[in-house]
Amino acid sequence: MDKQIDQSTTNPQASRKSTGLRQVAAVAGVSTATVSRVLNNPESVSEGLRTRVLMVIDQLGWVPNAAARALSSNRTGAIGAIFPALGVGDFARAIDAMQDALAARNYLLLLARSRYDAALELVQARKLVERGVDGLILVGSTRSQDYEQFLRRLSIPYINSFVFDADSAIPCVGPDNARAMAEMVDYLVSLGHRRFGMIAQTNRNNDRAAARRDGVRDALARYGLAIPPQAMVEGEWSIAEGRKLLRQVLATSPRPTAIICGNALLAIGAVLEAAEMHIVLPRDLSIVGYDDTELMSELPQPITTVRVASDRVGKLAADLIVDMLEGQTSVSGARIPSEIVVRSTTGPAPQD
Amino acid sequence: MDKQIDQSTTNPQASRKSTGLRQVAAVAGVSTATVSRVLNNPESVSEGLRTRVLMVIDQLGWVPNAAARALSSNRTGAIGAIFPALGVGDFARAIDAMQDALAARNYLLLLARSRYDAALELVQARKLVERGVDGLILVGSTRSQDYEQFLRRLSIPYINSFVFDADSAIPCVGPDNARAMAEMVDYLVSLGHRRFGMIAQTNRNNDRAAARRDGVRDALARYGLAIPPQAMVEGEWSIAEGRKLLRQVLATSPRPTAIICGNALLAIGAVLEAAEMHIVLPRDLSIVGYDDTELMSELPQPITTVRVASDRVGKLAADLIVDMLEGQTSVSGARIPSEIVVRSTTGPAPQD
DNA sequence: TTGTAAGCGTTATCAA
């Protein structure tokens, strides 16, 4: 009796440890090294042993312990990404694509959110590094000194996304925000517009928004034009703000004939508010946005906007960082092209 | 000279290993156990040593290695969550709140996406468990046999979110989907509606959508009413589908006077399409949605809908799973209340 | 309150 009861506890093989690589090795009658090789370097094991080990693994239902693996190999197979927001337009699409691309190459995506807060972003980066991510995907390219220093000391690769700078020392994957906006300005000027307003996305810790604003400013300057300070306002990311800010911009005199919005929701808000003010687009006013979400084309008045293939940003960023880790020779960034999608909110400038 | 130059490389202390807990201990003149305690159980260390150790940690810029920690303690401090989609309405809000709540309690959120695919969800769950998550937050409560078995064998806790079932053996945090819809039906019936149509979200691997549909059906049955098969259609999650399906439902005869949509985008599409068909809401037709995104109230015609505090779902789910891990006594689920938000798309049923 | 030292479950080096 006693013996039977105690068996599971006293039997050294059974009791010592739950199923682990050691147990697999014991049952298969091979060394632990061989089991490990079957997983990480199957070609280096003879076929006979390989199939035998795989059978035992399956039979025992063994699942390797990621922590032990990470500790021993100094790699986790996880990539960290820090986004200002996760559920928002282009980021959401990029994240989906990124996750798929990483999964396809057997990496896990660890997501963090910085809320457009520089200090929080550094905290998040630290946490991800603690977790042992093998690489880091960041958004933008402008950072604090502390942050720069932290990154430089890192022994893991990282890249910038949603920006593109050919001269950057670290790889970038994204659109050229300034250029995209410059193209939009070219288009509007070609329609005869000379008086502009802008409902920009706030610049706070957002170099993409800043680049878009600069792109507009510089492009206008090339035509000898400028946006008067009162007609240049900023908001975050909401329809309500777009509505409010449109009224603000239209209150300036002389009234702009074209208004450039810094993101999709601001543009939607502006267009909806214009309708409520009985302003007819594009007869009385042209409005454009940035980012081409489903809403931009499905609302009663489809909105002219800049389209960036965010899913390509995500996929390429993921592939790039993995390439860097796996020692590909040619790892450089990529400029994701942007295009102007002309819809019904833009037309010739009204005659004075 | 030589000595100075070589110091950093030959000094055994400096060269042997990069900064680790051992080095911190050496520099602070304490044992490794004390350093560990300072991090994990600060009260058990005298104040003098504690501050000394903390200074050294800061000075050396030491970052603990999560893998080693996990291996040694058998806890990772990570919670896994699997959502059908990440960037969509209520899930996006819940994820944000979840992440904040977990961070506040020093846990990391590991996100995975199942795309409403049952097989993929099980794969994701396996991966998260391999990674060593301490707990799992799932969406819904209906799963395949394999999946159920996998979860039962797990030694870590898990919970269901976005559903509520008081009788469930495992904790649920979410709204009562059926009840929310039943309340909507009560409201519409009280307005005199008797002929209903439904643009449901597809049921495929989505027990929330199924519950909402059942909720509508059962509530109508209590009034002796039913939706004819042709007036019951389903779509995924897009404005375009909402538009198309509205036409389909309105083509049935007799024409419904009230149409219930299974999610926000379907409702928005239906309302926009109605406007294009010159159908005046709510005079000619009432339309309601589910989920209260910003768009539901900001579009030209604000839409009557069900509001669920998704951020509370996220926060409570996070707190609940951590409570379970930290051995709180009373861990039970929570029903998150829902409410009907009446806007301009609903009114008395038109007279025949 | 503090220290000693034995793991935790893998990988990877070296020999065979």
Place this chain on the structure above:
DNA sequence: TTGATAACGCTTACAA
């Protein structure tokens, strides 16, 4: 191709 065995960087009995 395979096997022994020493790390990997922490946590945690147990002892002092």
